Amino acid sequence: MTHSHSGAAHRTVAEGAHAPVLELHDVRKRFGGTVALNGVTLSVAPGEVHGLIGENGAGKSTLIKILCGIVKPDSGAIRLAGENYEPQTPRDAKARGLQVVHQEFNLLPFLSVAENIFIEHLPRNLFGVVKRDEMNAGARKALDAIGLKDVDVRWPVERLGIAHRQLVEVARALMTDSRVLILDEPTATLTSRETDRLFTIIDDLRSRGVSVIFVSHHLDEIFRICDRVTVLRNGETVFSRPIGETSHDELVRGMVGQQLQKEMASDTISSAGTETVLSLVNFRHTQSPHVDGISLDLHRGEILGIAGLVGSGRTELLRAIFAAEPPLSGTILRGGKPAVFRSPREAIQSGIGFVTEDRKEEGLILTMPIAANVSLASLSSVSRLGLLDRTMENAMTEKLGSDLKLKYGGPSKQAATLSGGNQQKVVLAKWLARNPQILLLDEPTRGVDVGAKAEIYALIRRFAEKGLALLVVSSELPELMTLCDRIMVMSQHRIVGELPRADFSEEKILTYAYQGERRQTGH
Amino acid sequence: ADKPVVGLVMKSLANDFFKNMLEGAEAHAKKRGDYELKAIGMQNETDFESQLNGVENFITQGVDAIVIAPADSRAMVAPLKKAMDAGITVVNFDVSLDEQAKKDAGIDLAFVGPDNRGGAKMVGEALAKALGEGGKVVILEGNPGADNAAQRKLGFEDAIAAGKLNLLDSRTAHWETEEANSVFSTMLTAHPDIQGVMAANDSMAIGVVKALDAAGRSDIKVVGFDNVSAVAPLLKDGKLLATVDQFGSQMAADAIDKALEVVAGGPKLEGWIKTNIELVTKDNVK
Amino acid sequence: MKGMSMKLVLRDAGIGIALLLLIVFFSLSTEHFLTPNNISNILTQITINLILAIGMTFVILIGGIDLSVGSMLAFCAVVAGTVLTIPDLSVFVAVGLATLAAIGTGVVCGFLNGWISAFWGLPSFIVTLGMLNIARGAALQVTDARTIYSFPQSFNAFGSQMVFGVPVVFLIALALVAVAWFVLSKTVFGRLLYGIGNNEEAVRLAGHSLMVYKVAAFTIAGALVGIAAMVYMARLNIASPIIGIGFELNAIAAVIIGGTSLSGGRGTVIGTLLGACIIGVLANGLILFGLSDFMRQMITGVVIILAVIIDKYRERITAA
Amino acid sequence: MKGMSMKLVLRDAGIGIALLLLIVFFSLSTEHFLTPNNISNILTQITINLILAIGMTFVILIGGIDLSVGSMLAFCAVVAGTVLTIPDLSVFVAVGLATLAAIGTGVVCGFLNGWISAFWGLPSFIVTLGMLNIARGAALQVTDARTIYSFPQSFNAFGSQMVFGVPVVFLIALALVAVAWFVLSKTVFGRLLYGIGNNEEAVRLAGHSLMVYKVAAFTIAGALVGIAAMVYMARLNIASPIIGIGFELNAIAAVIIGGTSLSGGRGTVIGTLLGACIIGVLANGLILFGLSDFMRQMITGVVIILAVIIDKYRERITAA
Numbered sequence A: 001m002t003h004s005h006s007g008a009a010h011r012t013v014a015e016g017a018h019a020p021v022l023e024l025h026d027v028r029k030r031f032g033g034t035v036a037l038n039g040v041t042l043s044v045a046p047g048e049v050h051g052l053i054g055e056n057g058a059g060k061s062t063l064i065k066i067l068c069g070i071v072k073p074d075s076g077a078i079r080l081a082g083e084n085y086e087p088q089t090p091r092d093a094k095a096r097g098l099q100v101v102h103q104e105f106n107l108l109p110f111l112s113v114a115e116n117i118f119i120e121h122l123p124r125n126l127f128g129v130v131k132r133d134e135m136n137a138g139a140r141k142a143l144d145a146i147g148l149k150d151v152d153v154r155w156p157v158e159r160l161g162i163a164h165r166q167l168v169e170v171a172r173a174l175m176t177d178s179r180v181l182i183l184d185e186p187t188a189t190l191t192s193r194e195t196d197r198l199f200t201i202i203d204d205l206r207s208r209g210v211s212v213i214f215v216s217h218h219l220d221e222i223f224r225i226c227d228r229v230t231v232l233r234n235g236e237t238v239f240s241r242p243i244g245e246t247s248h249d250e251l252v253r254g255m256v257g258q259q260l261q262k263e264m265a266s267d268t269i270s271s272a273g274t275e276t277v278l279s280l281v282n283f284r285h286t287q288s289p290h291v292d293g294i295s296l297d298l299h300r301g302e303i304l305g306i307a308g309l310v311g312s313g314r315t316e317l318l319r320a321i322f323a324a325e326p327p328l329s330g331t332i333l334r335g336g337k338p339a340v341f342r343s344p345r346e347a348i349q350s351g352i353g354f355v356t357e358d359r360k361e362e363g364l365i366l367t368m369p370i371a372a373n374v375s376l377a378s379l380s381s382v383s384r385l386g387l388l389d390r391t392m393e394n395a396m397t398e399k400l401g402s403d404l405k406l407k408y409g410g411p412s413k414q415a416a417t418l419s420g421g422n423q424q425k426v427v428l429a430k431w432l433a434r435n436p437q438i439l440l441l442d443e444p445t446r447g448v449d450v451g452a453k454a455e456i457y458a459l460i461r462r463f464a465e466k467g468l469a470l471l472v473v474s475s476e477l478p479e480l481m482t483l484c485d486r487i488m489v490m491s492q493h494r495i496v497g498e499l500p501r502a503d504f505s506e507e508k509i510l511t512y513a514y515q516g517e518r519r520q521t522g523h
Numbered sequence B: 001a002d003k004p005v006v007g008l009v010m011k012s013l014a015n016d017f018f019k020n021m022l023e024g025a026e027a028h029a030k031k032r033g034d035y036e037l038k039a040i041g042m043q044n045e046t047d048f049e050s051q052l053n054g055v056e057n058f059i060t061q062g063v064d065a066i067v068i069a070p071a072d073s074r075a076m077v078a079p080l081k082k083a084m085d086a087g088i089t090v091v092n093f094d095v096s097l098d099e100q101a102k103k104d105a106g107i108d109l110a111f112v113g114p115d116n117r118g119g120a121k122m123v124g125e126a127l128a129k130a131l132g133e134g135g136k137v138v139i140l141e142g143n144p145g146a147d148n149a150a151q152r153k154l155g156f157e158d159a160i161a162a163g164k165l166n167l168l169d170s171r172t173a174h175w176e177t178e179e180a181n182s183v184f185s186t187m188l189t190a191h192p193d194i195q196g197v198m199a200a201n202d203s204m205a206i207g208v209v210k211a212l213d214a215a216g217r218s219d220i221k222v223v224g225f226d227n228v229s230a231v232a233p234l235l236k237d238g239k240l241l242a243t244v245d246q247f248g249s250q251m252a253a254d255a256i257d258k259a260l261e262v263v264a265g266g267p268k269l270e271g272w273i274k275t276n277i278e279l280v281t282k283d284n285v286k
Numbered sequence C, D: 001m002k003g004m005s006m007k008l009v010l011r012d013a014g015i016g017i018a019l020l021l022l023i024v025f026f027s028l029s030t031e032h033f034l035t036p037n038n039i040s041n042i043l044t045q046i047t048i049n050l051i052l053a054i055g056m057t058f059v060i061l062i063g064g065i066d067l068s069v070g071s072m073l074a075f076c077a078v079v080a081g082t083v084l085t086i087p088d089l090s091v092f093v094a095v096g097l098a099t100l101a102a103i104g105t106g107v108v109c110g111f112l113n114g115w116i117s118a119f120w121g122l123p124s125f126i127v128t129l130g131m132l133n134i135a136r137g138a139a140l141q142v143t144d145a146r147t148i149y150s151f152p153q154s155f156n157a158f159g160s161q162m163v164f165g166v167p168v169v170f171l172i173a174l175a176l177v178a179v180a181w182f183v184l185s186k187t188v189f190g191r192l193l194y195g196i197g198n199n200e201e202a203v204r205l206a207g208h209s210l211m212v213y214k215v216a217a218f219t220i221a222g223a224l225v226g227i228a229a230m231v232y233m234a235r236l237n238i239a240s241p242i243i244g245i246g247f248e249l250n251a252i253a254a255v256i257i258g259g260t261s262l263s264g265g266r267g268t269v270i271g272t273l274l275g276a277c278i279i280g281v282l283a284n285g286l287i288l289f290g291l292s293d294f295m296r297q298m299i300t301g302v303v304i305i306l307a308v309i310i311d312k313y314r315e316r317i318t319a320a
């Protein structure tokens, strides 16, 4: 893999002999029986971009929650700018100059984008009246700066897709001048265009002396932007070193403690058959602006990828197929026969599954046990005459859990106690438990670590070999290129290009993706 | 000209007493045939405001007479004054408006109705007679703050003083059967030596009788108030010693008659035109 | 579900502690509180609220609320009372038909509550507020505001029957608690009710019809109102269109004091049982304690709040 | 915020349509409905519910509920009534002190509601249910269940004052609506209340103290109860400890019919105004229409549900 080293120019500056702005020494935290942090030691210099990586459940988010005053550590010392730092509330953390973009969203769905961005300090006059014009203008500027030009700042956030929401979160964190900015997997939902823009902003912050802690499962991003990287495993610091003194393989070894399997390699044989299991003909949903809609064919055992920029309509397509929202017009052929799905129930009954992109809102019942989440779509197979069989349910959970290498305390633990990536695996497990014939995947590895990703890829492929047809939406092009037999590119709710596996390349995909955009906006 | 319109304002139509009253008035209107009756009630007895709204609506409609059983003896004075100022004949029945409040407002209104306190005293005395001096009694009060509840409680207390009874406890059950049942069975636990119960209405008396049944106590005497039809079998069985009939069906009709007299140009009404009350026991129950 | 149920047991224990404190207090401070007679009184007194609260638990678990139970109680009672007083029926037939009528009426009203709110996506608060008025008006209309009485003697006697000093009506309520507990914690149906209360979108996307479960929860609540109406009639031997006013608040209070979250998805019917006990013990004990009516009302308010504070406090210290 | 406010205007318009339909219906079907006199009656009649509903809007917007407003109304009224009847005070001083007493009492009760629920993290449903009992008991206790009356003549007269045929008390309520609208939609405070109703964790993570805002919302509701109590006294010329029973349901109904979400975060006080109008028009119009009381109650229930269905229906077709 090649890495662009745009951060290199700054590295020398950052490695100057400044005293560290943030120091953690032997920080520990347990949640009941689960050890989340088991001695983390870390030091961040001023103006340094510090990568924080580790497997799902390694403790990254917990560490961040400690830093911003949501979770209290059991032991250990933290110093910020040379002084003791023990935040009791998020307010304390902000007062000391710490800003955080959390892994899970914290937005106000019915308030406007501008209000969300300014929620920490709504601009006010002497009487406490919000200066709305100033706020909207400020928000506009902030959104432009991160390249979110097509969003009206007066819209309620509920209208935005997940990637746009992520960008709004980032914009909010950038509103206040901070000493340390922490970004917990900000790129998990972004396509490369937004990621590029985010990196430009991080570069700019670095040059102004702000320290950034950057969490990501994409190692190439770590190499692109970070000055230093710390690897966590099982809640412990494995090592912490300048980016120039490490390598991709070393980081992976640090994270998983072993060499990655071969599954990441992209030379597997296609298992795609010729039998068409699902066809869309001029398929339209209510948001779709084009009369001719979308047409495509999905074959048995095929992994069909859908690429596109944020907002190109990929999520909406999957939701319409699954009848999460009733489609508008067009035909669905299921195994050659016309089918009409009026509700997810009917889609599921015809053998379709759907892994949604927003696991918190749509995928999981966070406060219920893991087992209850896994069995949610296949309750009839773990019950008799309407009576739940807990033993069967747990067995099913444990089986899928080990297939997916789920890291969890037990089937009866709440789903909310899982780390983000492990939650994603539970969502996958829920659908795999049904043995569907078609699986729609929307950002299936959002927030999943490298190791687990490889496992999920292998699993998807295993299922494809058994005849499962998959329609995969992903904003990570390497992911699509690794997994798919064929990729379609969407732009402005249209399919603008199709590539067979032999022709896969990032350039080609991006050309299609941007082409549609240019045609539309006239650039 | 058109027939005169009489607006009848009641407290609540949702119980036997007022229902009888309304039916009496309707039968009366049919019989006389020379006036139009419009009647309204309220959601519950403490909803003074909606009664006030009812009066205001009648003023708006320009009725000729308002015949009212006030939910509160003071709150209704001001709107009734407004009605009188608008030239509407007003007759007060069932519960008397407060004398002081009337004087303050500068109005003079006759009252057509029974003597709640006297009635309570009457039924209380029947109990006293059955128990003899020193008999231990408890009172179940109506809604605290309601005028008729206060009057009835005073009447019971009069009877207790006159009959030299011994009052063990006095509590509200808000006119309700179920609450009376619960409250009384608990009172009975606290005072197993209770000999008599004075309930401020028959609904509560029914709850008390049931509690006595459940506790297997047939030695305790109960009196009620209102003579609703559901107590007839209890009176016959001797489970209820006595109750008081205020002849509600007659009362509204009487008040309407008086109002129509005035509308027709008769003299202004004055003072308290008492209506009939009667003690009902096993002997005279229908 | 071991972890979860352990936690739930502890949660219930929390409110159990409050109940225990109340019982100990009244036992020490009043003479008659812990007598068998008084205990069976208390049990009788909580029965109706408990039955209503069981149904309310289903509704609140899916994130709904039912304000109409008090009015529905009156409506079910007058319908059943009308059937029960049909002349020339044998007692068995009359009681059987009346029970069917009561439950049927409850089921219809509950179904309407559920269907209207689920189909139109309306807040159940407003739909059941409408039903509160409709059912009350209907009860008054069908009876013309009159009380129905003169039920068969054996039916009336049934309301005060005891088995080993325990009121039979309370045993019925207890059986209903057991059934509800089983349904909620052991069946697929119950699991999905919890799921809907927690994240209805996730349940919908997993292929379940929200409509069915929501309507079912309200219908169950309605059926329980019908049963409560029969118990009311057996206990007080009347059916009046004005009974049950304000009963909804008591039922909701029992559910919430019992630890069920008003936003749905969390709680147990065992908690509801304890909540109903707290309310009943308080009402009874304060009278025995000899407090005046007005003080009693104030103290009731204070204790309701204290009970949930105790529960919260226990939660805080066990979490730490 | 154009897009959003447009949407909100439409949202309000939806319930406005229901109101319009009602008005048209009653104008055509009854003789007196659209007379100036009756209109001013209606305005007077909705005043108290409207004032209570304004406060309720604040509480519901943050995802809370206040069941205690009816009891608090009685408590505020009897405290203010006691002050108002202190002998030998000039009218101005007496009325001023009484107003302070009413608002002060409301503020204290509201503050307690807010503080207890926020500090202990208890559902406001249960805390205010406790307060419902406490305030009612206190009102009965301080007055010994007696009604207070004999207020100064000019105070009594004020309650029925008109300006250009519009009741002054309604103008007061309207002014309060305007202030509440301004506070909720224009100030930082208001936006944060919406924020808390949307996602309280997000607001906390943004560094705001939830406590302050929650307590403030309940305290504002309490202050408005105090004002409503003064209006009640001016209108009915008495202060009784048993007034206001069930007023909380009417206030909540006005807020929800007005389109505010019971789970918080969405709604406007203009909607509340329309909701209160619907309830008032309905109560008035059905009496004029001459329906029997029982039918009236049923129809009220039906119309409440229909009003929100119309709103939903409009939402569905405008969304498509």
Ligand SMILES: Nc1ncnc2c1ncn2[C@@H]1O[C@H](COP(=O)(O)OP(=O)(O)OP(=O)(O)O)[C@@H](O)[C@H]1O
Binding pocket: A031, A032, A034, A035, A036, A054, A055, A056, A057, A058, A059, A060, A061, A062, A063, A103, A416, A417, A418, A419, A420, A421, A422, A447, A449
């Ligand atoms: N509230 C909690 N209760 C119990 N266990 C928890 C809780 N929060 C986190 N954990 C556990 O702590 C461990 C660390 O979780 P954390 O969220 O910090 O992981 P992470 O490194 O951010 O993972 P990911 O990359 O998947 O986001 C996990 O095992 C998780 O299950």
Ligand SMILES: Nc1ncnc2c1ncn2[C@@H]1O[C@H](COP(=O)(O)OP(=O)(O)OP(=O)(O)O)[C@@H](O)[C@H]1O
Binding pocket: A158, A159, A160, A161, A162, A163, A164, A189, A287, A308, A309, A310, A311, A312, A313, A314, A315, A316, A317, A357, A475
């Ligand atoms: N409820 C809504 N109202 C208005 N516009 C919406 C709504 N939901 C989505 N959109 C817009 O529709 C377009 C397509 O969104 P969609 O979520 O399908 O895109 P996507 O390609 O999946 O991107 P993402 O990575 O954001 O999921 C976007 O411009 C989005 O802003």
Ligand SMILES: [Mg+2]
Binding pocket: A060, A061, A062, A103, A184, A419, A420, A421
């Ligand atoms: Mg994480």
Ligand SMILES: [Mg+2]
Binding pocket: A161, A162, A314, A315, A316, A357, A442
């Ligand atoms: Mg998407």
